Amino acid sequence: MRPARFDYLAPTSVADVVSVLGADDSAKVLAGGQSLVPLMNLRLAAPTQLVDINQVAELDFLRVADGDLHLGALIRHRRLEFDPEVARVAPILAEAAGLIGHPQVRNRGTVGGSLAHSDPSAELGCALLALDAEVTVQGGTGRRSLPIAELFDGFFTTTLEDDELICQVRVPGTVPGRGWVIQEYAPRAGDFAVASVAACIDLAPGGGCVRVRAAAGGVGPTPIDLGSALGELVGETELSEGLLRHVASRAAEVIRPAADLRASAEDRRDLLQVLLVRALPAAWTRAAGSLSNGGAR
Amino acid sequence: MREIALLVNGEPVSVEVDPREHLADVLRDRLGLTGTHKACEQGACGACTVHLDGTPVLSCLLFAVQADNRSVTTVEGVGTTEDLAPIQRALSERHGLQCGFCTPGMIMQALDVVGRANGGLTPERVRHEMSGNLCRCTGYVSIVDAVLDAAAESSSVAAVPDNEPTQAEVSG
Ligand SMILES: Cc1cc2nc3c(=O)[nH]c(=O)nc-3n(C[C@H](O)[C@H](O)[C@H](O)COP(=O)(O)OP(=O)(O)OC[C@H]3O[C@@H](n4cnc5c(N)ncnc54)[C@H](O)[C@@H]3O)c2cc1C
Ligand code: FES
Ligand code: FES
Numbered sequence: 348m349r350p351a352r353f354d355y356l357a358p359t360s361v362a363d364v365v366s367v368l369g370a371d372d373s374a375k376v377l378a379g380g381q382s383l384v385p386l387m388n389l390r391l392a393a394p395t396q397l398v399d400i401n402q403v404a405e406l407d408f409l410r411v412a413d414g415d416l417h418l419g420a421l422i423r424h425r426r427l428e429f430d431p432e433v434a435r436v437a438p439i440l441a442e443a444a445g446l447i448g449h450p451q452v453r454n455r456g457t458v459g460g461s462l463a464h465s466d467p468s469a470e471l472g473c474a475l476l477a478l479d480a481e482v483t484v485q486g487g488t489g490r491r492s493l494p495i496a497e498l499f500d501g502f503f504t505t506t507l508e509d510d511e512l513i514c515q516v517r518v519p520g521t522v523p524g525r526g527w528v529i530q531e532y533a534p535r536a537g538d539f540a541v542a543s544v545a546a547c548i549d550l551a552p553g554g555g556c557v558r559v560r561a562a563a564g565g566v567g568p569t570p571i572d573l574g575s576a577l578g579e580l581v582g583e584t585e586l587s588e589g590l591l592r593h594v595a596s597r598a599a600e601v602i603r604p605a606a607d608l609r610a611s612a613e614d615r616r617d618l619l620q621v622l623l624v625r626a627l628p629a630a631w632t633r634a635a636g637s638l639s640n641g642g643a644r
Numbered sequence: 645m646r647e648i649a650l651l652v653n654g655e656p657v658s659v660e661v662d663p664r665e666h667l668a669d670v671l672r673d674r675l676g677l678t679g680t681h682k683a684c685e686q687g688a689c690g691a692c693t694v695h696l697d698g699t700p701v702l703s704c705l706l707f708a709v710q711a712d713n714r715s716v717t718t719v720e721g722v723g724t725t726e727d728l729a730p731i732q733r734a735l736s737e738r739h740g741l742q743c744g745f746c747t748p749g750m751i752m753q754a755l756d757v758v759g760r761a762n763g764g765l766t767p768e769r770v771r772h773e774m775s776g777n778l779c780r781c782t783g784y785v786s787i788v789d790a791v792l793d794a795a796a797e798s799s800s801v802a803a804v805p806d807n808e809p810t811q812a813e814v815s816g
Pocket of ligand 3: 744779781
């Protein structure tokens with residue numbers, strides 16, 4: 348089977364990509380191709396113009412500046428999985444990337460592509476929401492930056508304009524006393540997660556929780572911010588079983604799960620709670636460990 | 645149609661392609677390299693795995709135009725019938741194939757896994773790294789064993805220090 352016919356362009360600058368997108372409504376960006384091409388192979392997508400961004404060198408960078416990790420849109424999942432700077436500055440991203448599909452998929456799939464595709468069960472969207480990442484996009488009217496929460500619009504849709512390209516993501520670096528974890532349930536290795544949870548807990552030197560951030564994937568039309576449900580952890584000096592179950596059940600109220608072939612909405616609520624009951628203590632333990640060894644991982 | 649230049653298994657080739665043609669189709673139908681197999685065309689089975697500039701990629705999800713001016717290695721570029729590569733020999737010795745449909749993709753992925761192993765491969769790691777390659781026949785046990793054998797062989801080769809003469813140099 349073959350995709351429908353299309354014209355192919357491979358510009359070498361963001362400006363050129365944006366001008367092609369601006370000139371042709373039906374033009375579609377091709378990044379790693381690991382989500383778009385399967386859809387084209389089934390003819391569920393039939394763009395008449397593909398704009399391959401793989402030769403746009405300015406989108407292919409990974410650097411640490413002012414303690415934050417800056418990722419170009421073309422950074423592949425595989426790079427996140429193994430890059431020592433990612434492991435140091437945003438270790439949860441390395442772990443999240445390792446959960447995406449299979450190695451061959453990770454060799455091609457990109458950060459920008461994953462965010463633009465906006466699959467609610469995508470690991471990166473979930474982890475980057477828990478990290479309060481910021482996304483920079485460029486379109487015909489210029490460049491703008493937005494909190495990642497404002498990128499996700501709904502099931503497989505974003506707030507991007509037709510001529511806007513995701514250019515980079517800024518990920519706040521980890522700090523001493525922060526523990527993180529990403530956990531998911533998928534029936535087989537490499538499958539999309541039925542439900543996933545990414546959590547970051549900050550402990551003060553005395554041991555009390557000063558901040559908790561968490562997001563869930565696969566349990567709503569977009570990754571869901573669980574921050575409001577978990578607020579009661581702030582100020583606590585230990586994570587009792589009762590408190591853990593209480594916040595997990597509150598989290599199950601803020602998600603908006605749907606049923607599909609793999610799980611009912613109710614199963615997803617249960618799964619989310621199981622994942623949280625495992626993830627929060629794991630993040631807490633890592634946070635305590637980070638404090639006791641002076642912030643090094 | 646457009647003309648692209650590829651280095652396929654070390655040989656420069658140029659070929660006219662329609663942008664919608666997958667690399668897998670061009671390899672198979674234009675260049676006669678039918679060792680690269682296609683099954684799902686969805687990125688899910690790994691049968692179409694080839695190396696693009698040394699990295700394993702799914703050739704059912706890559707358009708041939710994207711490989712213009714780049715190097716592609718297929719299973720035809722790995723070993724010969726008389727002189728199998730270590731992973732090919734190990735698959736044969738371990739009975740790591742039955743129908744053989746998955747085997748070319750397995751080999752291309754395994755080469756990368758073995759190449760990056762650094763002596764640290766465990767059966768679990770092999771299963772994780774080979775999870776994108778499906779096999780309907782073997783039940784995987786023999787494939788995992790073959791990858792571990794190939795890795796053990798290549799690490800014993802790599803263990804020879806650089807400045808020490810190899811067997812060939814000594815006897816030659
Ligand atoms: C077998 C298989 C298993 C998978 N499993 C998982 C999984 O478990 N978890 C997971 O998260 N993903 C999974 N994926 C998807 C994979 O992560 C994709 O790489 C990712 O979703 C899309 O990234 P891409 O670079 O391949 O984008 P593409 O497929 O090239 O593009 C996807 C969409 O994003 C748009 N786009 C791409 N880049 C940009 C940009 N910079 N700006 C604006 N729009 C852009 C494209 O136009 C297209 O609409 C799987 C894929 C396969 C084939
Ligand atoms: S045919 Fe390419 S992954 Fe199955
Ligand atoms: S040997 Fe038949 S599919 Fe693997």
